[in-house]
Amino acid sequence: MYRVLRGRVNSVGFLPDERLIPYLELAGFVSAALIQTFDLRYNLISALVERWRPETHTFHFPCGECTITLEDVALQLGLPIDGNVVTGVSLISRPATLCYELLGHSPSEGKFTGLRFSWLKANFEHLSSTANEREVMQAARSYIMHLIGGVLMPDANDSMVHLMYLPLLSNLHNTRSYSWGSAVLAMLYRELCRTTDPSTMDIGGCLILLQLWALYRMPFLASISHQSYIFPLIHR
Structure with a gap:
């Protein structure tokens, strides 16, 4: 019996206010922000995981090997794939100060390392008309x-996002100078490798990228991936 993995996905749940669009575009995230995910097909995703080989970072199919590339990331998500490496400090000494400066709110006055998605939604879903x-x-x-x-690089902390990314958004003019696409692809590769362990029951990384890639590169899957026989088809 094949396992069907659970996804570590926490969609934003609402489209950005139109006033945000110029800034999302400036930062290089407007295409990703406008993708409405979330008809994720976990039978298809799980079948692809079964064909992933960590030693080559490729999917092994009867017809040969293939993999997701940076070109696919740019095509499907519109994220920058050139520029600076996405890195951040794992411990921020004054997190509340950083949040007040860049978000105008802070979830706590003490030490914390991440922002809960529920907190982000409660504070920013509705933007004042003024x-x-x-x-x-x-x-x-x-x-x-x-x-x-929640969407591009979800990890084990599936209820929050690490604060280390926030300083990279301080100047939105410079945000797109980072290779966000490379970071997204690297995390997806890592999650695909991790989930080859048969005891693993969930998967993080950008699952919408994985699904869009599969349906774009193998369009015949679009008509069958809701069916239970996706597993024997992929594995034939």
């Missing part, structure tokens, strides 16, 4: 943070 430019930019940063942690 919001000034600074407040619109803060809402754009919040939306990008939710995208990063």
Whole structure:
């Protein structure tokens, strides 16, 4: 019997306010923000995992090997694939100060390392009709943070996004100078490798990228991936 994996996905759940669009575009995230995921087909995703080989970072099919590339990331998500490496400090000494400066709110005055998606949604889902430019930019940063942690690079902390990404959004003009696409692809590769362990029951990483890639590169799957026989078809 084949396992069907659970996904570590936490969609934003609402489209960005139209006033955020110029800032999302400036930062390089507008295409990803406008993708409405979430008809994720976990039977298809699980079948693909069964064909993943960590030693080559490729899917092994009867017809040969293939894999997701940076070109696919740019095509499907519109994220920058050139530029600086996405890195961040794992421990921020004054997290509340950082949040007040870049988001206008903070979930705590003490030490914390991440922002809960529920907190981001409660504070930024509804943008005031009188919001000034600074407040619109803060809402754009919040939306990008939710995208990063919930859709593009979800990890074991599936209820929150790590604070280390927030400093990279301080100047939205510079945000797109980072190769976000490379970071997304690297995490997806890592999750595919991790889930080859048969005892693993969930998968993180950008699952919408995995699904879009499969349906784009193998379009015949679109008509059958809701069916139970996806497993024997992929494995034939």
